[in-house]
Amino acid sequence: AGGENEEWTELYPEFAKVADEEGFKDVANMYRMISNAEKHHEKRYRALLEEIEMGEAFCKETPVEWRCLNCGYIHNGKGAPEKCPACEHPQAYFEVNNTNW
8 A cells, every 4th residue: 555655646746747847738637647546546455454454354244245256156144265165266365246337
């Protein structure tokens, strides 16, 4: 998350400034948009880190659908399995299944 912070607070704003100074307005705007994306990356990474540190990344209070990112296996429960019963990838390959289509 620290790298993301540096990207959106220092690196990309500086790139945008240089592009502006050199007359590349479109490029400067692109760097500003990338900086905005990096800000959201930092927020997401910090939230994920907090879940991991609190032991909540793979354990929820109520049952949810967990999806294996390797093979797509779906597990219903409060916690992700220690390993995927279908492809045997470790728990780290599981995420809460979202239906955002």
